Amino acid sequence: MSTVEEDSDTVTVETVNSVTLTQDTEGNLILHCPQNEADEIDSEDSIEPPHKRLCLSSEDDQSIDDSTPCISVVALPLSENDQSFEVTMTATTEVADDEVTEGTVTQIQILQNEQLDEISPLGNEEVSAVSQAWFTTKEDKDSLTNKGHKWKQGMWSKEEIDILMNNIERYLKARGIKDATEIIFEMSKDERKDFYRTIAWGLNRPLFAVYRRVLRMYDDRNHVGKYTPEEIEKLKELRIKHGNDWATIGAALGRSASSVKDRCRLMKDTCNTGKWTEEEEKRLAEVVHELTSTEPGDIVTQGVSWAAVAERVGTRSEKQCRSKWLNYLNWKQSGGTEWTKEDEINLILRIAELDVADENDINWDLLAEGWSSVRSPQWLRSKWWTIKRQIANHKDVSFPAPPLFLPYLLLRSERLEVLCPNFHLHFCPPTGTPGTYLLQTSSSQGLPLTLTASPTVTLTAAAPASPEQIIVHALSPEHLLNTSDNVTVQCHTPRVIIQTVATEDITSSISQAELTVDSDIQSSDFPEPPDALEADTFPDEIHHPKMTVEPSFNDAHVSKFSDQNSTELMNSVMVRTEEEISDTDLKQEESPSDLASAYVTEGLESPTIEEQVDQTIDDETILIVPSPHGFIQTSDVIDAESVLPLTTLTDPILQHHQEESNIIGSSLGSPVSEDSKDVEDLVNCH
DNA sequence: CGTCGTGGTAAGGGTAATTGTGTCCA
DNA sequence: CTGGACACAATTACCCTTACCACGAC
Known part of the structure; x- marks a missing residue:
C-alpha cells in the first residue's frame, strides 16, 4: 500500500491517502497531508473542521509487542478553514527511526471523528445499522428485520475476530492507549463512549453481541481451564453460602461469573455418570415426549426445555439429557440407520451443493431432514466438524470450505484417501530419488509406475467405468524409509494442495514425492482406450519384486506388502472416482443434478505418461494433513501468503488458551494464579 | 414522571474439544 | 493375555442469545 523512497536525508512513505511522511536531518518525522487529499475522505455534509487523528502502525506482528515503538499522533487542522495539516514529531526511540528509514512502517491511516461511522475497517464497506444497534429484545430485532436487515448469529468466525481485533487495535492506537483492558474494565461509561460502536465496524452483529464478546475476550478470569476437585468443593460451599450470586462466587474462586454459573449447571447431587441404564433411557424418552407433546418414534430436536x-429424569443433568437424546436416543427410537462412509461423502457433497458463504448459514435442520442415519441436526453438525478436524490446519482455512473437501480427504491409519472427481495424477519424484508407485483400481490389478530420475512425469488417468477406488502407493523402500513420507497432492480445480510431511523428516522437502490431481481434465484430452490400463505397462521397472499385490482389493483390503512395514503402507494415496461419489449421492432423495453432471465424465481414459505441462495454480489453498506419524507443516515448500490470511492480531482468548495449556503442563493443581488475583483487582476497579 | 440508551445479570440452549470406555485385532 | 488403535459415548469448559432489570440523561 505504500512506496518508500529513500535517500540520504529523508524517507517518504506514500499511502492511499497520499499522506507523506518525511524525516529531516535531525531525525524528526514530518507528516503532511495536502488539502485536496484530505477532502477525499471528508463526508459531504461535514461542516465542522474535522478532528484528524493520524495513526501510524506497523503491519508487523511485533507492533503489538510492548518493546516495539508505536507512534500515535493526534493532529488538529492548521486553521478552521484549512483542511490541510502538518504534523511534526520526533521519534522516541532509535528503533523507530530505523524502522521508518527502512520503510517497515507501512500503514498510515487518517481517521476523523466525524468519519468514524463511514469508514469501515475493511475499506469501503458500509457500516451495518445492525452493528450500531444495541438491541437485545425481540422487539428490537423485529424492528430491524422489518427494515430488511440481516445479521450474523452464532459462533464468531476467524474473520470476524480478526476484524474485531483490528478495530480494537486501531482504536487503541488512535487514542494512544496500550491495553484494551484499560478501556473495558477501568474507564467509566462516559470515558469509553463510542468504544463499542467504533469497534463494531464491519461486524454485522448487534452491538450487544460485540460487547459480550469483548468482555469475555479480555476477562482473564475467563478461560482459566479445568476445575480442580478443590475448586469444585469450594464451589459447592460458595453455592450454599451465596446462592445464585455468580459474581460473588466467581470473585471468590478467581473465575468469571459465567464460568462458575456454567460449572454449577453440571453439578447435581443426584447425578449419575457414565453409561445410561435402560431405565434412565426409558424415563428420558417418556419425559421428552411428555413435555413436548410428541409420540414415541417422533423426531424431536427442538423446543425441549x-x-x-433433567428435573423429571432426576438422575441426570440437563446437558446429559440433551446429549443423550440428540446423539442417540431419539435416533434409536425413531428407527435410525447406521452412519456409513457413503453418508459421510454425501454430507460433504450436500454442503458443497448448498454453496453457502458461511458455515453458520448452513441449515442443519434442513440438511438432516429425512436422512435416517443422521441422529439429529446437532449431531450432523458435529459430524461435519469431525470431518473438518481431520485436516490439521482447518482453522486457518476459511469457509467457504466445501470445495476444499471435494477432493475428500480421509486419513485413516494406513493411507491418505482422496475422494476426487476425474483426476490427473502428476508425479514430481524427488530429484535423483527414483520411486516406485502402484496405481490400483478395482478393475485392474494394479499399474506399477516407476519414476526414474527424470525431472517430472505426469500420469494422466481418468475415471474408470464403474464406481471404484484408485489407490496410489509409494512403494520404493529406500524412498519410503527416508523421504517419501512427504506427499503433496495438488488438485487443480478446487485448488487444493494436500501435503503430508513427516516430523522426523522436515529437512527433506526438496525430495518429496509430489502428486497432482487434476479434477477438470476433459475426456477428449485422453484418447487412449481404457484397456491400456494394465499391470504390465511398466513390468520391468518394478524395483521391488518382493512386493505383492492382492489381485482384488477393496476398501478393507489395501494392498499388503510382504516385507514392508506400516510406514510404507501409509504412503498410499487413494483416489475415488466421480462415479462412486455420484452413485452414493444418487442414493439420496435429492440428488443434485448439477453436481452429478459436474463430476461425471462420459469417456474413459487410460493412464498415459506425458511430459509435465506447465501449470499455473492461482488462489490455491493448502491443507496440511496430519499423518499417523505426526506430520507437520514445512514452511519452505508452502507459500503461506497464498494460504493463510495475514494476521497481525491475536485473539486474547486463543492466546490465553495457548498460554494456559503451557501452564497446565507445568504446574497442575494451582487453581488460582497470581495473575488471576491481579485480574480480580482489575475487575474490582471496574 | 415517562422514555430511551446503555450497561449489567441470570438463565438456558448450544458448541467444541477432551476424556473415558468398549471393541477389535495383531 | 496384552497392548495399541480406533470409534464413539460422555463430559465439560466455554460460547451465545434472550429476558429482564437498573440507572442516568433527557
Missing part, C-alpha cells in the same frame, strides 16, 4: 427434562 432440558432443565425441565
